Amino acid sequence: MTVLEARPAQEDPDRGQPHPVTRALLRLRPLLYAVGAALALIFAFPPHDLWFLAPVGVALFALATHGRRARAGAALGFVAGAIFFGVLLNWTSIQVGKMPWVLLVGLQAGFMALQGAAAAYVSPLLVRRVWLFGPVTAALWTLQEALRGRIPFGGFPWGRLAFSQGDSPLLGFAAAGGAPLVTFATALVGGLLVALLMNVTGAGVRTRSTVPMASAQVVKRGAALAGAAGLVVVAGLAVPKTEPGGTAVTVAIVQGNVPRLGLDFNEQRRAVLDNHVNATLDLARRVDAGQTPRPDLVVWPENASDIDPLRNPDAATRISEAADAIGAPILVGTLGVAPDDPEKIINVGQVWNPRTGPGDRYIKQHPVPFAEYVPFRSLARKVTDKVDLVRRDFAPGDRPGVLQLGPARIGDVICFEVAYDGLVRDAVVSGGQLIAVQTNNATFNVAEAEQQLAMVRLRAVEHGQDALMASTVGVSGFVDAHGRVYGATSFFTAAVVVRQLHIDNRRTLATRLGAGPEYLFIAGALAALVAAALIRRRTKTEEEQ
Incomplete structure (x- = not known):
């Protein structure tokens, strides 16, 4: 054996390591998902009306926040919300200037930040339970819209997923459960898309607990998830609509x-x-x-x-x-x-x-705050003197x-x-x-x-x-x-x-049920948060032992 052959092999420190550009992109991947979610949502709403992009936006938002710390989820949610609402609500700045628009967009993005934090927090619940991605994502999205549509000053429900589905098969759900059910169905499809992607590729999963599955299992579960998403769409078409009468x-x-x-x-x-x-x-x-x-x-x-x-x-x-x-x-x-x-x-x-x-x-019954009446007028005047155009509340x-x-x-x-x-x-x-x-x-x-x-x-x-x-x-x-x-x-x-x-x-059934479906979805979101908290506590206890 020659000296060269006997010499121990030198380990190349760069061998098997991703390229620096690839590493940078991997670190930026959650941010890119968040930006992509915002862009998809923007084009789902009028005047673009590409309704099918709404579930895609939901899916990208879920990918951005899954497996992150709550603070990171909140930051990513705020980024997505700021871009989405910044474009969707740009008409609010046409006559009153940029500052009121910035404040409104910031407020709406704050609710998206809360949703991002919640989505990140429930991540342990979804480990090994990929099928839960759909309902949990949909429930959290409905909870965010419920809060945003009520607070502060009676809320501002603009930009609800339901309002992007005018040409969608999912609009049919409005007859059964109103806007909350349409939002839930839209987000459910988005969550199922994420589950399907994770089942096949594991994309977006940042946990050591995921158990590899045999290819047959992957195919079987993937078919079930794809079938579930398709079933949601078909169900929207199947909801009976009122025929002209009277x-x-x-x-x-x-x-x-x-x-x-x-x-x-x-x-x-x-x-x-x-x-x-x-x-x-x-x-x-x-x-x-x-x-x-x-x-x-x-x-x-x-x-x-x-x-x-x-x-x-x-x-x-x-x-x-x-x-x-x-x-x-x-x-x-x-x-x-x-x-x-x-x-x-x-x-x-x-x-x-x-x-x-x-x-x-x-x-x-619902005058618009800062447009038809001005809360905290003296404080609001420091932001913009346009408030004085509302001379009388x-x-x-x-x-x-x-x-x-x-x-x-x-x-x-x-x-x-x-x-x-x-x-x-x-x-x-x-x-x-x-x-x-x-x-x-x-x-x-x-x-x-x-x-x-x-x-x-x-x-x-x-x-x-x-x-x-x-x-x-x-x-x-x-x-x-x-x-x-x-x-x-x-x-x-x-x-x-x-x-x-x-x-x-x-x-219609929706008229008779009123806010009942929305309350049900809110309860589901709260249950998911409680379940995630229990799993986190159990995991922490096991690690301490």
Whole structure:
């Protein structure tokens, strides 16, 4: 044997080690997952409407946070939330500047941080229990949305997974359990995708406890997980939807438009009123000429008359002129003085009948904080002087928006109220037969309007009722009980659309159950957190022994 052969082999310290770039990418992998989750969610929502990316976003979020420390999960959740909400809610900065937008995005991202921390915390529960990824991920996502939709100041439910599923088979779940069930189903598919990926490749798993499986087991379990995801989608299609029925009524939406977009739309209030009156008079002329069927009822949007017709005879005369000409009652979006506090104003849906004038009215129950009233005004003024554009705070109403409008009882909600499950449901169970959403998008953009219309689509399926959205500037349109949109108008354009809708007193399972499914999912999320805590305690005890 030669000396060379006898010499002990020298161990190459770099042998078998990943390339430095590869090591860097591996360290950044959770962050890349979080960014990918945000981007997928952004494109799932209007105006992009790639609904199938919502489960992908959920899956990437789960991959980012699984196996991390709670603090790391929170940081990754905040990153994902900041990017997602920063883009989704960019319309909030158009008129009021960047600082309020930054604060709102930061608040919403904070809830995503809590979800990230929770997702990381439950990781020990999912070790050797890959099948739990789906329901646990879905329950945690529903819990996050429930919190975000309630606190602070009544919450801000924008960006719920359910509102991205307008064209998805999963929208059908709205008829059985409302927005919470649609969110749960969407996140469930995402969680099952993660489970499938981990079953096949182990991607994203950072634990020594995973037991290798035989290839046959991998295939068998993978088939089961893929089948479960497919079954969820098929089940969404199988949920019975309300078929058109009841009495047919002809409804007209008048989108009068505004002279210019912006926060100063109040200073254009006479021009905005005249736009809606003139558009209705033109509709009446077309009806008299036999070009358009005569509507049984007409809906004007929020802020169509910011001159209170109950206190201003000139505004009352103009609205009466329009109602008399069309020969049908008009639901007018207007402002008024709060009955119990003359220092405050109210946002009103006012019935205006031909010949007899004002009828019943609905007062908006959920004024928007920092837009229609300013909490902590002196402190908020230090952030932006735009708060002083809200010169007088709005007072909330105290009853659901059920109004008799000609032959139909309208379930009226105003603007952002359509995002709140309870407010819409209250209008339906209190007797509303047709969901009407009056809104004013003049201070935002078309993306915000389309996001709002997506909420109307879900509400129509949820309660099995035809619905409509009437906007000053667009997007206005009709939605049937299957969530299909008809007659959608262009943005920043004057338009009148007329369609036959159906009024019905039938109630879906979702209407009857109310918040029950959401509470069930919240209980499931809390149970998962408790189970994870017990596993962590047991593991710590075993390590100490």
